[in-house]
Amino acid sequence: MASKGIRDRVAIVGMGCTPFGERWDKGVEDLLTDATKETVASAGVALGDIDAFWLGTMGSGVSGITLSKPLKLDYKPVSRLENFCATGSEAFRNACYAVASGAYDLAMAIGVEKLKDSGYSGLVGVRPVGDGTDPGLSSPAAFSFLAPAYAHKYGVDPEEMKDVLTRIAWKNHRNGAVNPRAQFRKEVSLETIKASPLVAGQLGVFDCSGVSDGSAAAIVCRASDAHRYTDHPLYVKALSFVAGPAAGPIDPGYDYTTFPEVVRSAEDAYRQAGITDPRAELAMAEVHDCFTPTELVLMEDLGFAERGTAWKEVLAGTFDRDGELPVNPDGGLKSFGHPIGASGLRMLFECWLQLRREAPPERQIASVDAGRTLGLTHNLGGAPGECVSFVGVVGSEPSA
Amino acid sequence: VCGFRHLPPTRVCLNCHAIDQMEPERLAEVGGTVATFTIDRLAFSLSPPVIGVVVDFDGGGRYRCEMTDADPDAVRIGTRVGMTFRRIYTAAGVHNYFWKAKPIEGTN
Numbered sequence: 001m002a003s004k005g006i007r008d009r010v011a012i013v014g015m016g017c018t019p020f021g022e023r024w025d026k027g028v029e030d031l032l033t034d035a036t037k038e039t040v041a042s043a044g045v046a047l048g049d050i051d052a053f054w055l056g057t058m059g060s061g062v063s064g065i066t067l068s069k070p071l072k073l074d075y076k077p078v079s080r081l082e083n084f085c086a087t088g089s090e091a092f093r094n095a096c097y098a099v100a101s102g103a104y105d106l107a108m109a110i111g112v113e114k115l116k117d118s119g120y121s122g123l124v125g126v127r128p129v130g131d132g133t134d135p136g137l138s139s140p141a142a143f144s145f146l147a148p149a150y151a152h153k154y155g156v157d158p159e160e161m162k163d164v165l166t167r168i169a170w171k172n173h174r175n176g177a178v179n180p181r182a183q184f185r186k187e188v189s190l191e192t193i194k195a196s197p198l199v200a201g202q203l204g205v206f207d208c209s210g211v212s213d214g215s216a217a218a219i220v221c222r223a224s225d226a227h228r229y230t231d232h233p234l235y236v237k238a239l240s241f242v243a244g245p246a247a248g249p250i251d252p253g254y255d256y257t258t259f260p261e262v263v264r265s266a267e268d269a270y271r272q273a274g275i276t277d278p279r280a281e282l283a284m285a286e287v288h289d290c291f292t293p294t295e296l297v298l299m300e301d302l303g304f305a306e307r308g309t310a311w312k313e314v315l316a317g318t319f320d321r322d323g324e325l326p327v328n329p330d331g332g333l334k335s336f337g338h339p340i341g342a343s344g345l346r347m348l349f350e351c352w353l354q355l356r357r358e359a360p361p362e363r364q365i366a367s368v369d370a371g372r373t374l375g376l377t378h379n380l381g382g383a384p385g386e387c388v389s390f391v392g393v394v395g396s397e398p399s400a
Numbered sequence: 401v402c403g404f405r406h407l408p409p410t411r412v413c414l415n416c417h418a419i420d421q422m423e424p425e426r427l428a429e430v431g432g433t434v435a436t437f438t439i440d441r442l443a444f445s446l447s448p449p450v451i452g453v454v455v456d457f458d459g460g461g462r463y464r465c466e467m468t469d470a471d472p473d474a475v476r477i478g479t480r481v482g483m484t485f486r487r488i489y490t491a492a493g494v495h496n497y498f499w500k501a502k503p504i505e506g507t508n
Contacts, residue, residue: 132489133408133498135466137452141440145454149436152477201438247414249464250406252456256436 003240005272008398010096011226011233012218014043017349020214020336021183028060028114029070035110035215035342036071043219043229047071050219051104053078056091056111057341058123067110084381085123085290086241087111088344089390092218093239099220110217111346113339121211123340137200139290140208142383144201146293149256154308162202164311165292166193169206171314172289172328175321176335178363183212183337207292212337216345218352223398232356237374237393238272240265248385261389262301262380269391270303274399275374278303279325282393283372284354284365286347288380289332299327302378302391326365329354344379344390351375355396373397405461427483431504432457434479439472446487455481455501468500480504 016038018031026034032055040047055067055078064078083090088111095109115123122139151161170190176182188206196204219229226233244261248254266278275281285302289295299310304325305318313319319327330336330350333343353359354368355375379390404415405425412419432455440450451467453475467475468486481501489496 132496135450135452135464136443137438137440137450138442141438141443141450141452144438144440145436145452148438148477152436198439198441200440200442245414249454250410250462251414252435252460252462254462256454 003268003272005238006096006100007237007272007274008223008235009100010220010236011223012220012236012348012352012394013226013229013233014039014041014045014219015217015349015352016042017181017216017346018214019181020212020339020342020346022116023114023213024116026213028066028112031114031213031215032067032070032110032112035112035217036108039108039110039217039219045106045219045229048074050076050106050108052076052095052098052107054091054095054098054107054109055080055341056082056087056109056344057113058082058084058087060112060114060341082341084388085288085338085340086344086379086381086388086390087341088216088346089377089379089392090241090344091341092345092348092392093241093390095218095220096236096239099222102222105225106219106221108217108219109345110215111341111344112215113341114213115211115337115339116213123338139383140203141200143291143294144203145256146297146384147202150293150297150311153255153257154311156311158202161311162194164296164314165202165207166190167314168289168292168295169193169334171320172332172334175329175363176331179331179335182331182335183210184331184335203291203293209290209333210335210337212339214336214339214342214346216342216349218345218348232396234352234355234394234396235398237395238269238391240268240272240391241388242268243388244386246386254385256384258297259301259380259384259387259389261387262298262378262391265389265391266302266378269376269393273374273393275393278376279305281372282325282374282376283367284326284329284351285376285378286328286330286332286350287378289328289334290338295327295332298378302376321363321365326367329363329365344377347377347379348392348394351377351394355394403460405457407461407463427457427461429482430457430459432481432501434475434477434481435462436477437467437475446490451475453481453501463499466500467502469502
């Protein structure tokens with residue numbers, strides 16, 4: 001890997017996250033303003049103190065003016081970017097590099113998406129016109145390719161596979177039920193999840209993440225300046241981003257039981273952060289559970305479970321909020337929905353709360369009390385075999 | 401150059417990264433095997449529900465497409481298929497034809 005990493009050179013000193021959901025009462029500009037207001041207050045700075053901005057959005061606006069106009073920014077640099085569903089993480093990554101370089105002292109990464117106004121129940125985004133030969137599968141269908149392939153490779157009975165996928169949705173809904181920012185705040189029974197109408201392959205409605213509006217943001221500075229703003233910063237340990245060659249749909253060597261892009265970005269991130277045993281070292285992970293089979297496969301790709309064993313670990317509760325390694329303790333995409341530009345920063349926001357013990361007692365994870373200080377966020381965009389993947393690690397302590 | 405088959409044709413080789421050194425190869429009559437599949441109840445098709453398949457061709461090459469003339473409940477990993485040239489979309493009286501997979505009779 002050619003990436004050098006910027007371990008402990010950048011710190012997060014403020015974060016904010018709007019409630020996610022069907023925000024008919026808020027426009028894109030309102031969501032951006034709400035997230036910014038909370039984030040600058042969290043960092044104890046004025047908006048005018050921030051030197052540069054990175055705005056992530058897939059389809060809720062183009063150009064930096066999408067942010068500078070509602071915030072009335074005073075002729076500051078604003079980059080607007082998208083990188084599929086990893087857009088929010090990509091905004092954060094670029095803001096971190098900006099302060100690490102010394103070009104700016106304070107930078108803000110902010111993500112937003114308003115999906116509910118599109119009139120379409122799914123992800124929005126403008127793409128170039130194709131040649132009309134693509135089979136045009138839906139997103140749940142593209143991700144559902146994972147389920148039969150995984151079950152076939154590891155000898156999991158289809159019924160048992162359905163139980164595994166159901167358990168993932170149940171766990172994430174259970175976590176979201178106690179999170180006031182989540183779109184869905186109700187526990188859903190295993191029976192209801194399992195009996196939900198089929199959307200694609202084995203996936204029912206409850207195997208799919210929600211469709212919501214939301215915004216989240218982070219303010220970063222050089223780590224050496226962090227204590228000017230807060231006694232409890234989060235240090236950026238690793239930032240890895242990979243765009244794959246989209247080999248899956250053309251390479252018979254790809255078996256639809258893994259995301260090679262995630263494996264690469266995880267290896268890179270662990271190397272940058274000095275992590276050798278993620279399952280034992282991480283306090284928590286926020287992963288891209290767009291559909292239940294995605295989370296299953298990610299447990300292996302991120303090194304939380306051996307190949308072919310994640311399905312058993314899921315059933316055993318290893319990744320529950322009170323399990324050995326809490327995964328998506330905030331409720332994940334399942335409970336939050338996936339306002340594309342905001343999701344990566346929403347994941348980071350949960351690390352911000354949990355690692356700094358600011359989550360309410362009913363959902364504070366025990367691993368932090370046990371002395372673990374590191375949180376991972378994983379964000380992917382595309383489909384199995386052809387995706388972009390982000391893996392980031394943040395921690396509450398500078399390295400010794 | 402290295403013999404890696406690309407469907408659809410492309411200019412840069414996934415395997416050896418050679419640029420503009422591909423040779424056309426006819427696969428219309430070559431059989432293949434389903435590597436994974438889905439029944440897509442959301443996507444549009446002239447013959448719903450969409451059966452999405454990933455097909456590995458005998459002798460190399462993979463293509464992802466729709467399956468036609470098939471029972472959705474009978475598709476499995478390992479199902480044998482051949483290619484057939486079918487109508488994919490019709491808009492404003494204009495038809496688009498392209499390749500779909502079709503089960504080979506008597507192989508399941």
